[in-house]
Amino acid sequence: MLIQKMKYMKNLTTQEKSIVDYILKQPGMVFEVTAQELARLTYTSSSTVVRLCKKLGVKGYPDFQLKMALDYPQRDQERAYVTPRPGGAGNGGQAVR
Secondary structure (H helix, E strand, C coil): CHHHHHHHCCCCCHHHHHHHHHHHHCHHHHHCCCHHHHHHHCCCCHHHHHHHHHHCCCCCHHHHHHHHHHHCCCHHHHHHHHCCCCCCCCCCCCCCC
């Protein structure tokens, strides 16, 4: 629902649009970064990130992350393919130190 809302939302500032575009290109990233980090990545401010969250109808960035998790359940499968695991292929099954 949040992803759809972001796609079709009107009345966004240039900075908010920049954040939305970044999130839509990499929705799973929301779970890995803080509001401050997202602001840095989008050349905006953490205040702008929080204001965008409130425009989307959530209380703040942590609530936004929670709602995104409900909207974006396939993130766990994606991470399973990306996250290197100790004892995986290429190290003979031994734990990585």
